Amino acid sequence: MEYENVRTGKLVLKGEKQKSKKRKHKKQEKNEGNSNLQDADAVSHGGWYETTKVSEITGTVAIEFGRHVYMKALDNGLFTLGIPHSEGEGPSPEEILTAIPVNETKVALKSGYGKYLGVDKKGVVVGRSDAVGALEQWEPIFQDGKLAILSNTNFFVSVTDEDDVVCQSKIAGPSEFVRIRSMVQQVEDPNKDTCEEEQGSLAQVEEKFVRKFQKFQDKKVRICEADRSSLKKAKEEGLLHETLLDRRSKMKADRYCK
Template sequence: MSYKHVKGGKLKLKGEADVKKKKSRKRKSTEAQPVYGVDSTDVRHGCWCKVNAYEGIQEHGVLELHSGGYMQAEDTGKFTVAEVDEGNGPEPPQIFTLVKVSDSKIAIKSGFGRYISCSTSGELVGRSEAIGPREVWEIVFENDKMALCGCNHRFVTVSSDKKVMATSETAKENEMVKIRCTHMPSKRRKSEGDEAITDLKSFELNAVKKFQSFQQRLKVCKEDRRVLDKAKEDGSLNEALLDRREKMKADRYCK
């Protein structure tokens, strides 16, 4: 037998435990950063939570500037800084519609139905009726902080006379902005009743019986019942049943 075919290694004695070496690996964190930051300041803002990631941006939100106040739209198309009404949340002129344009950019529409852009001097104005290159804003997240960059490659800040401008070349402390939205995106929780429902056909028939007892022959909506499956998952089964009954025009309680 040739020695080159002999397996090399440490000499093992009879009765010696076979100990395997464990490779030390750094444990990688698989937990994603939460899209909302919930803290004690949320009560001060009427439970409008700070957005920590682009995924957390909802359809409506407020912009909290470094001074601690909200950006507020004026009927002139310009913007100022308004004080926070503690515990009551923002006023209507301080709530904006946030439209996602790409993975890191949004368009912002004021309550007057105009999109925000920046003028040649860097001042924010809300007079555009449609979204163009000048109405697109880039959101920059870093170290749990956020800044807003305009089409002129300048960051949003507040001037000495409380005007909202996009004039800063760098994002320092005075350029930090917070977007606050009302709630975290999530599906509605299923009720105990929805969990117990297994046969949607029988459930819908029983619901119809309660309100069509005055008729000799029951009438049930013939549309695809898969809509009810989705409504059950979303927690809106009862609302979906009402919609189907209303389409039949046979239920006096749904007219």
């Protein structure tokens, strides 16, 4: 059976703690260091990035056991380990899967042969289903920097001494730890910690505040014409809201300013 090409496309991180926003400069340095490490790791795997949360497991992915060794689909619906790849080389076509989100914690996986991965009665991972049922749902579990994939039968994915891919262990240990790699680079959103009203240029930000707080009978928006240089400084010092309030107080018909 001829191997099909899989399509590139695009779930809540267990055990993840909300990081403090204090000491921003140190956090930025740490993030930059982690980013460099991730980029170097991706380059050594042909551009395939290691996923770190369920929401990243979508679209074109590959499951890595060990270093540069990926799970490989066979034309009989079974799975084995492919041969080790060289540094800088990505997975082969038969080692590529398509991940499809099922919900916030589970995904379905489709092989390049167009079949969904499931588990048979012997606990062997097979790709022979044309639709996603209970047995075709997988739960990637991230914890302490490690990843294990739990099947619907409550057994973790692992590999036998003969390189067969199975689900026969209820405990995740070194044999069950894997990496799921994706071709979709996760780009950090620079505005993720900024409220929508503060996004955009200073002129756009001020207009949003004016539209929110002012009310005019003629429905015309009136914005303070004074120089906005003070807004830039206020934003850097964390005083943007107070400064906008002062500017609005100079305008008539403001609902909240005298």
